[in-house]
Amino acid sequence: MKNILVAIAKPENAEKLIAHAVNIGKHTNAKIWVLHVSEPNPDDFLALEAGPQYIYDQRTEERKKEAAFVRKCAEEIIQKYDLPAEGILIEGSIPKAIKKKVEENDIELVVAGHKRKGFLYDMFTTNKKKDLIDELNIPLLAVPIG
Structure with missing residues (x-):
């Protein structure tokens, strides 16, 4: 397993999620990709027209914090565990973002949190046409959280 x-x-x-990925990654020197999916970027012209300036400013600041957090997670993996890592912040739908990154980076395992009616629940219940798992055709480690 390389990614x-x-x-x-x-x-x-x-x-907690990173600990599981690192635990598996240490055995194969896998690269850990830390992904956070953000709301759409407010930097385009239409977003500026959609509401008051303070909402635009607030969303922009939030996005900066999210990007810094993802970078920090990747840096800690590199420093603490001596594994290659990269942080990714992407906008849009979580299933589409995961699928895109899996395809682009030859990902072999996805580690995600699961709580009742959380991320995984939504993944399986809101996409009636195809399950993300079937589309990815790779293993998913569902880690119980809160």
Whole structure:
């Protein structure tokens, strides 16, 4: 296994999810890809027209914090565990973002948090046409959280 993707929805779950990915990655010197999916970027013209300036400013600041957090997670993996790592912040739908990164980076395992009616629940219940798991055709490690 050379590439493991950790999908982080909330910062408070990052440490637990990363620990599982690192635990597996240490055995094969896998690269750990830390992914956080953000709301769409407010930098385009239409976003500026969509609401008051303070909402635009608030969203931009939030996005900067998310990007810094993802970079910090990747840096800690490199420093603490001596594994290659990269942080990715992408906008849009979580299943589409995961699928895109799995395909682009030859990911062999996805590590994601699971709680009742959380990320994994939504993945399986909101996409009636195809399950993300079937589309990816790779293993998914569902880590129980909160």
